Amino acid sequence: MALLKIENLSKNFGALKAVSGVSFEVRKGQIFGIAGPNGSGKSTLFNIITGVPFSATSGAVWFNGQSISGIAAQKICHLGLARTYQRETAFDSLTAYQNIALGAVFGPGEREATGAATLEERVCRAAELVELDRARLARKASELSIFERKQLMLASALVMEPKAMLLDEPASSLTKPEIAETIRIIRNINARGIAIVLIEHVLPVLLSLSQRLLVLNHGEMLRLGAPDDVVRDEQVIAAYLGKRGARDAEAA
Amino acid sequence: MIKTERSFEGVYLALAIGALLIAPFILTESYTRHLLILALIYAVVASNWDLSLGYGGLFNFAHLAFFSIGVYGYGIMAKSIGISPWLAIPLAGLLSVAAAMIVAVPILRLGGIYIILVTFAFSQLVLQIVVSQSDITGGNMGMVGLPPLKLPGYNFVRDGKLGYYFGAVILLLSSTFFLRWLVNSPTGLSIVALRDNADYAVSRGISLAKQRVITLTASALFTGIAGGYYGAYIRVASPDAFGMGLLSLLLSILLVGGTSTIYGPILAAFLLTFISEAMVDLGPWRHMIVAVMIVAVLIFYPGGIWQAATGFNEFLKRRLGGRVARKTSAQST
Ligand SMILES: Nc1ncnc2c1ncn2[C@@H]1O[C@H](COP(=O)(O)OP(=O)(O)OP(=O)(O)O)[C@@H](O)[C@H]1O
Ligand SMILES: [Mg+2]
Numbered sequence: 001m002a003l004l005k006i007e008n009l010s011k012n013f014g015a016l017k018a019v020s021g022v023s024f025e026v027r028k029g030q031i032f033g034i035a036g037p038n039g040s041g042k043s044t045l046f047n048i049i050t051g052v053p054f055s056a057t058s059g060a061v062w063f064n065g066q067s068i069s070g071i072a073a074q075k076i077c078h079l080g081l082a083r084t085y086q087r088e089t090a091f092d093s094l095t096a097y098q099n100i101a102l103g104a105v106f107g108p109g110e111r112e113a114t115g116a117a118t119l120e121e122r123v124c125r126a127a128e129l130v131e132l133d134r135a136r137l138a139r140k141a142s143e144l145s146i147f148e149r150k151q152l153m154l155a156s157a158l159v160m161e162p163k164a165m166l167l168d169e170p171a172s173s174l175t176k177p178e179i180a181e182t183i184r185i186i187r188n189i190n191a192r193g194i195a196i197v198l199i200e201h202v203l204p205v206l207l208s209l210s211q212r213l214l215v216l217n218h219g220e221m222l223r224l225g226a227p228d229d230v231v232r233d234e235q236v237i238a239a240y241l242g243k244r245g246a247r248d249a250e251a252a
Numbered sequence: 253m254i255k256t257e258r259s260f261e262g263v264y265l266a267l268a269i270g271a272l273l274i275a276p277f278i279l280t281e282s283y284t285r286h287l288l289i290l291a292l293i294y295a296v297v298a299s300n301w302d303l304s305l306g307y308g309g310l311f312n313f314a315h316l317a318f319f320s321i322g323v324y325g326y327g328i329m330a331k332s333i334g335i336s337p338w339l340a341i342p343l344a345g346l347l348s349v350a351a352a353m354i355v356a357v358p359i360l361r362l363g364g365i366y367i368i369l370v371t372f373a374f375s376q377l378v379l380q381i382v383v384s385q386s387d388i389t390g391g392n393m394g395m396v397g398l399p400p401l402k403l404p405g406y407n408f409v410r411d412g413k414l415g416y417y418f419g420a421v422i423l424l425l426s427s428t429f430f431l432r433w434l435v436n437s438p439t440g441l442s443i444v445a446l447r448d449n450a451d452y453a454v455s456r457g458i459s460l461a462k463q464r465v466i467t468l469t470a471s472a473l474f475t476g477i478a479g480g481y482y483g484a485y486i487r488v489a490s491p492d493a494f495g496m497g498l499l500s501l502l503l504s505i506l507l508v509g510g511t512s513t514i515y516g517p518i519l520a521a522f523l524l525t526f527i528s529e530a531m532v533d534l535g536p537w538r539h540m541i542v543a544v545m546i547v548a549v550l551i552f553y554p555g556g557i558w559q560a561a562t563g564f565n566e567f568l569k570r571r572l573g574g575r576v577a578r579k580t581s582a583q584s585t
Contacts, residue, residue: 052451
């Protein structure tokens with residue numbers, strides 16, 4: 001059974017069809033990649049799945065066997081669907097610790113948090129899993145580096161004990177070693193049975209992690225399939241990768 | 253660790269409480285005591301406003317109405333109905349909480365300017381109701397001769413209003429402990445989170461509507477109680493309690509004190525009440541001088557005087573920390 005099921009989802013901004021007739025399924029524990037040129041509707045897709053800051057124009061989203069189309073955004077989160085944002089987002093006037101603690105307290109909603117762990121244990125465990133230095137937790141979120149803010153955003157999603165995470169470009173604007181670390185972190189998160197939907201422009205990240213790959217173009221599905229097949233697709237090469245990109249993809 | 257760092261908070265708090273306990277025995281003149289009592293009440297009202305306006309980032313202009321509802325609620329309950337003043341004061345707080353729930357509904361999901369419009373309209377509505385229902389509220393004349401506070405054998409106005417003074421101190425302390433507890437709790441953090449980034453907060457499971465109701469009702473509780481206490485002290489409920497004069501005084505207390513600090517507005521309440529009173533002979537010049545002072549503070553210390561005070565605290569910490577560091581390094585060599 002699919003954990004996350006998207007059915008014919010569309011979003012219009014006036015005349016612009018930002019997302020148009022997108023359908024796919026993500027299974028429990030799977031890593032599902034999404035690629036596509038700038039402005040092809042990837043982030044908009046995450047927005048309308050989670051209902052923040054707007055919901056879909058038409059179509060349906062099912063999560064864990066339940067329709068989540070049109071329900072309150074915080075309720076979607078309580079059901080176990082967590083997301084991160086393309087830009088490093090945080091509650092800037094709060095400390096890193098407080099940022100994560102908020103996810104721990106409010107994220108699960110009525111769901112019982114697992115085990116008898118205290119709040120502090122849960123926060124520290126999440127920080128550890130995303131390899132965020134414990135000494136940095138007392139800092140204001142605004143004082144952290146870009147990479148640390150990305151780790152913080154992951155930790156505050158992870159601490160909600162989600163069943164699936166939607167990650168919007170977790171590797172953008174990072175250095176090579178940081179990208180390698182990000183790949184490791186995502187693998188570790190996935191190893192806990194959490195399904196991951198991954199938007200990424202950094203191809204090696206996408207190709208080394210994804211079990212399925214969807215390419216969007218002008219809001220429409222260009223190709224969906226096994227990553228190896230998708231990157232060899234002529235349409236994908238023409239619309240997104242380009243000749244050089246295709247060679248890089250082969251190499252990766 | 254969920255709490256924000258609170259260096260020396262206990263020490264300063266003890267000093268402040270000590271000062272509040274000694275003050276009336278140094279400042280024995282009846283009029284000075286009166287100003288102190290007013291400052292204590294304004295401190296409660298302004299620091300609770302800080303919860304919605306500062307921490308919550310909600311431009312809530314119904315805050316003064318919460319206070320006035322407390323004043324009139326006390327008048328109606330204690331005088332017209334004849335409820336014991338001691339009961340009427342907390343009930344006045346609950347009345348304001350009810351009013352806050354009503355004003356929260358239309359602004360559950362609104363932003364910025366719309367919140368100003370709705371809350372301002374709400375206070376005008378309450379004022380119109382008060383003025384028009386003269387059978388109950390005394391209309392433009394207001395209500396006079398409200399019951400004072402008494403304990404068996406002791407009237408609070410005796411000994412130069414000493415009873416009222418200490419009552420107001422207890423009120424301010426309870427309100428401040430409540431506010432500090434709240435802003436350091438997960439609920440308080442979620443209120444700040446919604447101000448920092450509402451979309452992100454919602455995607456971390458925080459309900460905008462629910463937390464907004466909590467913010468407004470929590471900020472109304474002690475504001476209404478302070479209104480009730482003010483009614484019992486001044487013994488008059490008049491439409492002036494809705495006026496621009498009081499509104500601008502409270503707003504300047506909040507801004508000069510520094511928002512999102514709780515302590516800043518409390519400090520500023522004393523400062524501004526006395527400064528404004530000291531210049532009472534200057535007539536209209538007073539308002540201009542106060543206005544210039546406010547602008548000056550906001551230019552040089554946009555975070556208010558509390559920012560200046562924490563700057564001093566940091567300086568102290570560095571000095572003390574430096575000395576300790578020097579000592580240890582001296583020992584190790
Ligand atoms: N709130 C909005 N209002 C109007 N148009 C929008 C809005 N959000 C996105 N769009 C438009 O929808 C299209 C898809 O944008 P989206 O951000 O989803 O692209 P993307 O695939 O995430 O791109 P990138 O790779 O650059 O992040 C773009 O043309 C964008 O301008
Ligand atoms: Mg995007």
